[in-house]
Amino acid sequence: MRAYQILPGDGIDGLQCVDFPERELGTGEVRVRVHAVSLNYRDLMVASGNYLVTVDNPIVPCSDGAGEVLAVGPGVTRVQVGDRVAGSFFPYWQDGPVTPEKVRHALGGDIDGMLAEEVILDEDALAKIPAAMSFVDAATMPCAGVTAWNAIFESSNNVRPGDTVLLLGTGGVSVLGLQLAKAAGLKAIITSSSDQKLERARELGAHHTINYRSFPEWQEEVLRATHGVGAHVVLEVGGQGTVNRSVASAAMGGSIAIIGGVSGFGGEVNPATLLATSKRMVGIYVGSRTMLDKVMRFADTSGIQPVVDRVFTFDQVKEAYRHMESGSHFGKVVIAVTQ
Incomplete structure (x- = not known):
């Protein structure tokens, strides 16, 4: 063998x-x-x-x-x-x-x-x-499948059809998360630095796509796309380079699922930004x-x-x-x- x-x-x-x-x-x-x-x-x-x-x-x-x-x-x-x-x-x-x-x-x-x-x-x-x-x-x-499932359906604040999920990048967790969200009647926003990948994401049913090179402050685009509400669940895979933008992108009462640290672990988050908006950060370990x-x-x-x-x-x-x-x-x- x-x-x-x-x-x-x-x-x-x-x-x-x-x-x-x-x-x-x-x-x-x-x-x-x-x-x-x-x-x-x-x-x-x-x-x-x-x-x-x-x-x-x-x-x-x-x-x-x-x-x-x-x-x-x-x-x-x-x-x-x-x-x-x-x-x-x-x-x-x-x-x-x-x-x-x-x-x-x-x-x-x-x-x-x-x-x-x-x-x-x-x-x-x-x-x-x-x-x-x-x-x-x-x-x-x-x-990837279990991580996305846990983040969206098990550890979030009871998402409902019509709620918004934000997915960072087009790796395995994010793309499966997009597919799961779409099948459950959720709206999906996804980011990438590649317009070609974003086109493929739209073909899979992404409600809105954001090129983070074109829009470095992509959290503002998330808020614009959701009419100021934000995403009810954020699948945070970037780490210290993205975590504060993910927090800013989340809706009041929403969840930021900490999944990975592509840019490294770290990044200081001001607890007041969570306190004032009842947002919650939750670690997802598959x-x-x-x-x-x-x-x-x-x-x-x-x-x-x-x-x-x-x-x-x-x-x-x-x-x-x-x-x-x-x-x-x-x-x-x-x-x-x-x-």
């Missing part, structure tokens, strides 16, 4: 394809043949050594993968051989509020992830894929397996086709990472592990 390994901090060139021996399954364990893996910005952070946790030994990277059950160990009841499944970002967070115990490990972060021909996971770390959903589409969901179940079902029943920018082969992993790193993608970058 082939798998990729990386020592966090070694960079993309540190990715190595190695052979792993097969081992017997323990109680509650499931062997999955991986068909597709999708990349997230977090995978670049792991490669560069800038992720939230550190490890001393090489790991199999990537949190997001989908495949089929090859074998089950003693005591397994949730899945059976032949089931189509996706791995949950946090193997120990099945449901309910987040706790330190539930997020003690994350696939492809401090423990082995999904970038392998086969993986072994506990049965509780697996979510069944809807029958009509492909492995490639399912592989986009565990991190989500639970139950949220993965929900977002896959919603995408399936709503007919959402996740936007996949490009599919690479298992022998093109470094190229896939570099494509992700270039920022030229729109939507998700996927690796087809098995043909």
Whole structure:
């Protein structure tokens, strides 16, 4: 069985394809043949050594993968051989509020992830894929899909049809967030530095688009587009370079979901700006397996086709990472592990 390994901090060139021996399954364990893996910005952070946790030994990277059950160990009841499944970002967070115990490990972060021909996971770390959903589409969901779902529907102030969601950039979380918002009857505003990408966002149903190079004070454009109201939910992925503009863009009583820090973490926010307008900032650390179940079902029943920018082969992993790193993608970058 082939798998990729990386020592966090070694960079993309540190990715190595190695052979792993097969081992017997323990109680509650499931062997999955991986068909597709999708990349997230977090995978670049792991490669560069800038992720939230550190490890001393090489790991199999990537949190997001989908495949089929090859074998089950003693005591397994949730899945059976032949089931189509996706791995949950946090193997120990099945449901309910987040706790330190539930997020003690994350696939492809401090423990082995999904970038392998086969993986072994506990049965509780697996979510069944809807029958009509492909492995490639399912592989986009565990991190980006769950993060967008959590930010918009789980951790916000009860958004309603007609409310506005602001999405920064056109990466995986933002584009899936746009698709989810549109399907739920929400108005979506999205930003980018590329007019071509903004045109694609409009084709997906964006209510309003903003080129942040043309409008550096893009929060003013958000307010103009919403007639002074602002966005009821903001998916803040930029970090210290954008957080204050995101706060200014939010509606009174709205939520600013802190998802990532593309420009670095930091940036001072004046608490008075939240106090005076009843806005709330909430950290979104992906989500639970139950949220993965929900977002896959919603995408399936709503007919959402996740936007996949490009599919690479298992022998093109470094190229896939570099494509992700270039920022030229729109939507998700996927690796087809098995043909």
